[in-house]
Amino acid sequence: MILMNDFKGEPEELKRAQVAAAERVILSGWYVLGSEVEAFEKAWAARCGAAYCLGVGNGMDAIEIGLRALGIGPGDEVVTTPMTAFATVLAVIRAGATPVLADIDPATALLDPASVERCLTPKTRAVVLVHLYGQLRAMDRWVQLCRGAGIALLEDCAQSHGAAHDGRVAGGFGECGAYSFYPTKNLGTLGDGGALITNREDLGALAGRLRNYGQSQRYHHPHLGMNSRLDEIHAAILSARLPWLDAFTARRREIAAAYTSGIRPGRVRLLAPPLQPGNHVYHLYVVLAEKRDGLIAHLKAAGIEAQIHYPIPIQNQEPCRGLARDPQGLQHSESHATRCVSIPCHPSLSDSDIDAVIEAVNGF
Numbered sequence: 001m002i003l004m005n006d007f008k009g010e011p012e013e014l015k016r017a018q019v020a021a022a023e024r025v026i027l028s029g030w031y032v033l034g035s036e037v038e039a040f041e042k043a044w045a046a047r048c049g050a051a052y053c054l055g056v057g058n059g060m061d062a063i064e065i066g067l068r069a070l071g072i073g074p075g076d077e078v079v080t081t082p083m084t085a086f087a088t089v090l091a092v093i094r095a096g097a098t099p100v101l102a103d104i105d106p107a108t109a110l111l112d113p114a115s116v117e118r119c120l121t122p123k124t125r126a127v128v129l130v131h132l133y134g135q136l137r138a139m140d141r142w143v144q145l146c147r148g149a150g151i152a153l154l155e156d157c158a159q160s161h162g163a164a165h166d167g168r169v170a171g172g173f174g175e176c177g178a179y180s181f182y183p184t185k186n187l188g189t190l191g192d193g194g195a196l197i198t199n200r201e202d203l204g205a206l207a208g209r210l211r212n213y214g215q216s217q218r219y220h221h222p223h224l225g226m227n228s229r230l231d232e233i234h235a236a237i238l239s240a241r242l243p244w245l246d247a248f249t250a251r252r253r254e255i256a257a258a259y260t261s262g263i264r265p266g267r268v269r270l271l272a273p274p275l276q277p278g279n280h281v282y283h284l285y286v287v288l289a290e291k292r293d294g295l296i297a298h299l300k301a302a303g304i305e306a307q308i309h310y311p312i313p314i315q316n317q318e319p320c321r322g323l324a325r326d327p328q329g330l331q332h333s334e335s336h337a338t339r340c341v342s343i344p345c346h347p348s349l350s351d352s353d354i355d356a357v358i359e360a361v362n363g364f
């Protein structure tokens with residue numbers, strides 16, 4: 001079976017580096033907020049070109065902490081996309097703010113700036129921009145839009161590790177960027193993990209307190225924070241995996257290029273290509289098919305796993321049916337949700353796996 005993710009197929013050298021990292025932490029006798037977290041935070045901030053990085057418990061918490069550090073909470077509206085992981089919107093709700101859903105651009109499935117503009121009200125305090133599937137696009141426009149509206153831009157970078165636009169890396173365009181290091185992410189640990197990056201000293205300092213019960217110094221709690229710390233063992237694993245990120249991203253791009261040139265448009269359609277090669281890190285390679293169930297069954301019969309990101313747009317999730325939205329509706333997210341299919345795109349795929357995927361898709 002050609003899987004959506006295949007950790008067992010990763011290089012032996014990487015596996016050994018991870019075992020050594022875990023052993024180092026186990027033998028160190030120090031497990032929470034120590035030198036491993038500090039070292040990884042420094043390395044990830046440098047890789048992202050950010051001044052500050054705070055390791056947190058997961059990607060959802062990173063968004064919540066980012067919003068809370070920006071002073072966003074009850075009474076404030078935050079505009080975001082309905083075509084995302086539920087965690088994006090749940091983080092806004094957990095911060096106490098009110099999500100407002102804008103529609104996507106059907107050509108890319110990314111948030112549509114014109115729809116966001118229709119969602120702005122005097123209560124809007126931020127846009128949470130999701131770099132869906134791994135792609136940065138129209139970043140100048142997003143920065144201008146948020147600046148012009150006097151609101152914050154928080155980037156949800158859970159799928160876009162290392163994606164860049166004009167040399168700037170995801171998370172560096174807005175006030176802060178929220179990363180997930182869930183195992184399947186382009187940079188992932190062996191459990192849950194996340195980080196918030198920012199260039200603003202005040203946000204970095206507050207986020208560092210919020211992740212640790214709002215504590216400023218031992219037993220002093222000027223804020224009502226949460227418990228969301230990156231564990232030493234995960235930081236050590238992430239430090240072991242970080243040197244592989246660029247090569248893994250290059251391989252994802254090779255696979256994506258092969259799909260883009262090899263898949264013949266017909267019953268399966270492609271999304272619009274990125275504007276700059278560095279814009280996309282292909283966390284997911286997504287195609288569109290009217291007869292989606294048929295395509296997934298056809299791929300399965302050929303020994304190829306496929307998934308859907310995402311089958312239910314946020315407005316159709318039970319607790320979110322009443323959320324405010326673009327007055328012109330969210331029809332592009334509805335339509336995308338019925339047609340999108342993610343096909344395998346990860347660094348462990350062999351050249352013959354790639355050929356097999358292309359042949360199976362073209363055979364549909």
Ligand SMILES: Cc1ncc(COP(=O)(O)O)c(C=O)c1O
Nearest residue numbers: 058059060085087088158180182
């Ligand atoms: C776009 C997006 N945002 C947020 C998250 C949440 O990350 P985590 O699972 O680490 O909480 C994810 C991961 O599922 C995601 O894909």
